[in-house]
Amino acid sequence: MSRTLLRVYPSELKIPYEVKKQRSCCMQLTNRTDQFVAFKVKTTNPRKYSVRHSCGILLPRGSCNVTVTMQAPMEMLSDHHCKDKFLVQSVVMQDRATMKDFGPQLFTKASGRVIEEVKLRVVYVAANPPSPVPEEEEEEEDSSPRSEVVCGEKSSPTFDAAYRCIGASASEPSCAESTSVLSELVEVRQRAVDKQKIQQKMELLGEKRSSQQGFSLTFVVFVFMSSVFIGHFMNEVKV
Numbered sequence: 001m002s003r004t005l006l007r008v009y010p011s012e013l014k015i016p017y018e019v020k021k022q023r024s025c026c027m028q029l030t031n032r033t034d035q036f037v038a039f040k041v042k043t044t045n046p047r048k049y050s051v052r053h054s055c056g057i058l059l060p061r062g063s064c065n066v067t068v069t070m071q072a073p074m075e076m077l078s079d080h081h082c083k084d085k086f087l088v089q090s091v092v093m094q095d096r097a098t099m100k101d102f103g104p105q106l107f108t109k110a111s112g113r114v115i116e117e118v119k120l121r122v123v124y125v126a127a128n129p130p131s132p133v134p135e136e137e138e139e140e141e142d143s144s145p146r147s148e149v150v151c152g153e154k155s156s157p158t159f160d161a162a163y164r165c166i167g168a169s170a171s172e173p174s175c176a177e178s179t180s181v182l183s184e185l186v187e188v189r190q191r192a193v194d195k196q197k198i199q200q201k202m203e204l205l206g207e208k209r210s211s212q213q214g215f216s217l218t219f220v221v222f223v224f225m226s227s228v229f230i231g232h233f234m235n236e237v238k239v
Contacts, residue, residue, distance in 0.1 A: 012121050030061075039057075050068075082121070084122040
């Protein structure tokens with residue numbers, strides 16, 4: 001069947017195989033049409049894999065990333081041959097469709113309903129061995145800031161703008177809320193810094209004024225004592 005609704009990339013899921021470690025990979029789904037398209041991801045081994053965004057609705061020309069995570073294997077393999085497969089089903093929905101319109105009946109065969117299916121096989125690949133880096137450099141790398149990454153692929157703004165999956169991501173804070181909170185924190189911190197600067201300037205100004213007043217008082221006392229001494233000296237001379 002020709003893929004007219006969704007573009008599924010890649011054509012096979014390559015998952016690094018490493019004993020006692022969970023590993024993930026991603027597939028990207030792209031809506032090729034100008035219609036709302038619902039999708040559903042299935043696997044032949046649901047106990048072994050977990051799928052993030054296993055179903056949802058793609059907006060016209062929208063795209064999203066689906067994360068497939070394999071449970072940590074407990075033993076080594078003699079070969080990397082795997083019989084597990086995934087199935088991506090897609091069907092056209094009415095305009096302005098939401099997850100309230102999403103249901104299992106969408107993917108049951110019915111008259112006039114076209115359900116596209118794309119099969120992907122799982123391929124195990126050897127996990128990359130760690131590079132021989134000194135411990136100090138490893139600690140420095142761990143402490144460095146990292147970009148938000150989804151399975152080795154940076155998340156695209158298209159994902160947030162063009163993907164709707166209310167049921168799968170309702171517990172996650174929206175990008176707008178996160179941005180608003182961050183802006184408020186930055187503003188509060190800037191106000192605190194400005195307040196501290198103003199206090200420092202006021203303290204410096206007070207110290208300057210006090211030093212000037214002290215100098216003036218000392219000068220007046222000096223002039224007064226000098227006048228008294230000169231007057232007393234002149235009186236003695238006259239006598």
